[in-house]
Amino acid sequence: MHVEQEGVKFVIGICVPDSCSSRDITTMATLDLLKYRGTSFLESLPSFVIRNETIPVVVETFCSRGLFPADTFAIISLCLSGLFIILPIIASIYTALLNFKASSSFEQCKTIILQRKHRAPELEKPAGKSNFPSEEEYGNEKKHTCIDRVLKSFAIQENFPAVTTVNPQNQEYPCLNGIRVLSLLWIISGHTSQLASVFNIDNSFEWKSKVLEKPLYFYTLSGPVYLGVDSFFFLSGFLGAKSFLILTENSGQEVTLTMAMSYIYKRLRRLQPLHLASIPISIGLISLVKWGAFWELPKHQWDSCRRVWWANALLITNFVSVSDSCTGWAWYLSTDFQFHLTTPLVIFLYVRAKRVMFAVVTMTLAACIITSTLLSYFLKLSIRYPRGESQSRMNYWVEYYTKPYCRYGPFVVGMILAIMFATKQCPYIKNRAQAILGWMSALVIMVTVITLAFVLDDTPSSYSIMAALYQGLHRTLWAVALGLILVLCHEGYGGHLNTMLSCGTWSFLSKISYACYLTHPIIIIMYCGLQEALFHYQDINMLYLFIGHSTLTFIVGLLLTVLVERPFQRLMRL
Template identity: 45%
Template sequence: MVLVRGPLLYRLTLWAVVTAAYSGNVTERCMQDTKAFLWELHQDSPSPYAALMYDAFGKIGSDVKGGNTNRPGSLQECLSVQGPSFSGQYCQVFLKQLNQVSETDDNHREDSEENSWVYSCLQAFSIQRSSQGVLSWTGTRASYSSLNGVRILSLLWIICGHTIQLSAWNNLDNDKRWKETVDRNPLYVFAFSGPVYLAVDTFLLLGGLLSAKSLLGSIQKSDDKLSICLVVSYLFKRFKRVQPLHLFIICLAIGFFSVVHRGTFWFIAEDEILNCKKYWWSNLLLVNNLLTITDICAPWTWYLSLDFQFYATTPLLVYLYRLNKGLLVAIAAVLLVLSSVTSAVLTAFLHLPVHQPTTLAYKSYFQYYYNKPYTRYGPYLIGILSGIFMTTKKNNLIRLQWQAALGWFTSLSVMAVLVGLAYVLREVPAQASAPHALYQGLHRPLWALTVAWIVLACEEGYGGFVDRLLSLSLWVPLSNISFACYLIHPILIIIYNGKQETPIHYTDINFFYLFIGHTALTLVVGYVLTVLVEKPYLFLKGKNTKYQN
């Protein structure tokens, strides 16, 4: 039998199902089965069930104008169909005034699309819908499961660091005793948080890895073409993903700090109000990291600007990868060396500390080094290269147990050395110091390489208990609200510190409870912001686009 597949049957079938779907009469399962059937019809060798279904269809005959509109098809064939997840059911559709179908089809589709877009806008602000999936314990198969654990552990480290820094900068009543006790001891994690800046480098690595993975996926869906339109769409999607909640937080900070009754240590909040009213535009354009640290509105948001600036370089590096892999390696090596050398030279000539200071005694550290793209690009670049490799690799990099053991030993050893040297080199020398400059130039890319190894080992089945820890289902819902948590937690800390009537007294247990309290409140408020602000905006879509979570 020769199977002839006409476009009219395809259009009528799809039009009927889509129309019914808009009216709420077709389930998602039915829609998927219909799409699968139509897809099979377009194959060179359709599945037997699809061919049988097509044969059972009532075909349009001749003399429709004379009234020949009822084509019943084959009842027995229809009932004998056994699809992948359904069985055939027989029904008849009486075709009336066929000449109007072609005339009204486009108008009906436009009306349906218009109604669907308005309905989706209203649905976007439904709390019931926006809260769905936020607390899900199941991650997406397309992502690397270990990243959730890495992301949340890094976020907790940052919250811990900000809890300590924002308190130690202004209102400790036993500041000298605190420094003598914890300043040089890496065991005081909650009382000082160690080199917390490494957690930011971890975020930069993850950002680069996921940006490359996302762009390569978009290229694959676009017939393997990297076009200007695709790059513009890629950047715009990132901009609209970040900015709604970011700008909401800026407005929230200005409004909340303005109406809350000031406390004894409210001067930080007052500075935030002035800076945000004057330099809000830098947050809107995602360039606030280029300003002086004392002029930044919501200083912790410098990371979003830095991340977007690095994100914009991903298309160029992916283009180089597709053009010539050797050229990509050469340019990436040059960029990595330039970033490291710049950091080392600035440290030597400006006498910068290698351990992030807990006071504003070293303003040049923040003004010229800490949040600038020319000193922080190394981890993001390594993330991009890791994302390209992990997305395009054909075989596993790790094939033998001894390779995995050597990799784990090396990565954990490098991590320990980097953390330890941060304490060894804590004192800022009066003259240019080669060890300080060398550490400043190398510690960020080295840390990024060790984290990249951990992710790779976990994904290739050599993670052991570390993979089981980082891939716990517990991290999935926390990861879903991590962006909101990062943006809101400094506001909560500033409010707590600013409302104190007396300076905070340092003890180990006090700082531990501060960290636990700030974290718990951050998770609650982060969930609320995710459901009420972040998710609704993501659900909003254009008339011809479909939201993908």
């Protein structure tokens, strides 16, 4: 039941016999027949919430029965999800048989069987028989070879070792693995807290007073509104520019249209197979689960995927359907891909005219900062976490948070750092004093970015220009701090932190991080939606919830990497 009293809206979830209709529940609530421990469901809110003594009104009532019908859309999603499991199993069995056939044990058995068979005299053979395979046999052999390669692409025994094998010697920047995985864990922590607080926390006032107001809890929401995502943008810009620079070196310092198209195709090949596979998997799970009172978010996903799945396929969800997107967290993929479209142009300008390139990049970065600042000032956007009226929160996510012209800064920092590494003739850090200064600068920037989010006044009634400037600058500054850490670690001044970030465990988890990013919101949504009682916020409860979500996310991420991501990448290389 959606209930409202003097503009304050709240939701009441109840379990009733399936013979009751939504109209019956509305009528019973209006007649004060529905009570919990003697208290009416339409009891007035406390005086500190509302000003006047009015009676709550039932706005609308929904029944979760029949919300997720097994129609054509759901059946297709379930079939595709089943195919992602069945095909690797069949391919694994087929590959195992081929491996056994090629083994020495099989050859020994074959020799024994042939020795026991009666051999016909040589004269009985047809005189004109050729020892070479016929054209038909050659065609069959070629056909079987193609099938072998396709099936081996999905074989678990072919993909699992490639994912789990760790070889730090082949990695030029091993500390990036630690930054990537820690950023992912930070994002999982933010979504764990955010989704639980929105749907099923019974002490939301305590959660808001702690998590949203105290700097000590910056880890709970992944910093001031998901700085972990900006870490990913920085890494993507750095690795993307580095990859394209290698292409230019191999081609003799030339940037051609063919190279640019090849780069973009490789990026699509990296993103889309698992991204598009996650849609039927999520829809299949939603259709199978028996949802309780917290069904609104799964239903939103269900309806949105029916209408705007094509936006995910075209990687334009951050412009087309931000508020009603299919797998809303996939906005990052669209924004990241749009950033990568600019990488060939930047490297082209760098190869042809370095000064022009730096001028264009500087103006673009300045435009990004100015745009973010102006949007924040006129829309009065929060800097710690979107709160206030629903329209204000929607403006934050739709007009600022998901738009590429507001998030381009960290990606640019990554590209510039990759170019600096490609052109350096000597180390940037020449002595211990410079290393200490670099570490102090990086730490000061990070602490300042987090602290100012809780110091600056961003209330709508007294919104300051400093809050708007912070909104325009802080994500780029965060990327600058990460760049300093990368330089220090790469040039041998990382110390124990570099040892920790370069640990082999991060290398393994980094390989499955993309699948983990796509699946962890589904796991959190399912957990919230299956609850039959409200969740009581405590630090220890949230910590255990985070550990559980993270562990299950890494397990599912490993399965999807082995069963879907890596097989399709190998298949697209054939």
